[in-house]
Amino acid sequence: MGYFLFFLLAALCIGSVLGMIISKNQAYNALFLIVAFASLGGLFGLLEAPFIAVVQIIIYAGAIMVLFIFVIMMINIRTGIPPEKKKWTLYLSLGLGVVLIIELVVAIKAAFTLPVSTETLEAGPVSLGRLLFTKYLYPFEITSILIIAALVGAIVLVKKKEKV
Amino acid sequence: MIPANYFMILSVILFVLGAVAFFIKRDLITMFMAVEVMLNAANLAFIALTRSANSLDGQVIVFFIITVAAAEAAVGLAIILLIFRQKKTIKTEDIKLMKG
Numbered sequence: 606m607g608y609f610l611f612f613l614l615a616a617l618c619i620g621s622v623l624g625m626i627i628s629k630n631q632a633y634n635a636l637f638l639i640v641a642f643a644s645l646g647g648l649f650g651l652l653e654a655p656f657i658a659v660v661q662i663i664i665y666a667g668a669i670m671v672l673f674i675f676v677i678m679m680i681n682i683r684t685g686i687p688p689e690k691k692k693w694t695l696y697l698s699l700g701l702g703v704v705l706i707i708e709l710v711v712a713i714k715a716a717f718t719l720p721v722s723t724e725t726l727e728a729g730p731v732s733l734g735r736l737l738f739t740k741y742l743y744p745f746e747i748t749s750i751l752i753i754a755a756l757v758g759a760i761v762l763v764k765k766k767e768k769v
Numbered sequence: 770m771i772p773a774n775y776f777m778i779l780s781v782i783l784f785v786l787g788a789v790a791f792f793i794k795r796d797l798i799t800m801f802m803a804v805e806v807m808l809n810a811a812n813l814a815f816i817a818l819t820r821s822a823n824s825l826d827g828q829v830i831v832f833f834i835i836t837v838a839a840a841e842a843a844v845g846l847a848i849i850l851l852i853f854r855q856k857k858t859i860k861t862e863d864i865k866l867m868k869g
Contacts, residue, residue, distance in 0.1 A: 611771050615779050622783065622806055625799070626790045634799050638806070645809055652776065652816045657831050661812075664835055669805070669842045676846045677798060680853050698792035702785050709781040717774060733828055741829050748836050755840035759847040 611651060617644040635673045642666040656730045776817035784810035797849050797859040801842075808838050 621640040628634055642665040649658035737745055787806035794800050812831045819827030853859050 607771050611775065618779070619782060619786065622786045622790070625802065625806075626786065626793060631796065631798050634802060638802050641806065642809065645813060648776070648779075648813060649816055651771065652820050654816050654819070654828055654831075657812075657816060657828050657835075660832065660835055664839055665805070665809070669839055672842055672846055673798065673802065676850060679850065680798070680859060695793055698789050702789035705788065706781060706785040709785070710778060713774065713777050713781065717777065733825060733832075736825050736829055737832070740826075741833075744833060748833060751837065752840050755843050759843045762844070762847040763850050 607651065611648070614644045614647045614651070617641075618648070631677045632674070635670055635677060638673075639666050639670050642670070656733050773817040773821040777814055780810045780814040780817065783807075783813065795861055797852065797861065800861075801845055801849065805838065805842070808834060 618641050621637040621644070625634045625637040625641070628637065643662055646658045646661040646666065649655075649661055784807050787803045787810060790803035790806065791800050794803065812834055815827045815831045815834075819825065819831075849859060852864065856864060858864070
């Protein structure tokens, strides 16, 4: 059952990212990406990380992709993106991608003979929150400053200058 | 229990697909989406190793990555909107002010 779910979600995820690469329409790209992120949330659930799975679906598949779709709506390009003129970049990037994938897989095979731990990890939101507010308290607080800065920065960038 | 290697290989495939998409695609929004795919591949690797190392720290790091990605998406999309307002295009071929 676990293997079936894993291969189903993995195929869904890879397939929708491939669909994003092939499709020319930006709105379809965003919808493909939502499917990919939701199936990644399912994979996180399979890895016994329920809190991260929920956060993934709420923030990535929810909030961030809504932001993307809003921007696509504002930009509103009626004619699709025309096909690339420079074909050689496509072949070059595909070739280099294959090289990179082989390299990384070989590296993983060589570096990890991962022992599967038998003890169950207590990964509920309670222990995660305790860790977040004790060991990682300072990074957590700094993150809030980062978010404020990003918020103010985005507003200042997009704001139209009023003529007085 | 599914071995962590499977998840690592899936994460590698997703990362490479994101990188290839970044170089193939020609509009800024889809390139930005490819960056998000790469970030998610890294998250998947973190979670897989978290389980096999039997420690929760990786999940906290993923939490931070998701937060930073949200901030990055807000600022990046604001910059893309700004470029669109000034140039009336988001294709990378047309944005060549620094190309000499």
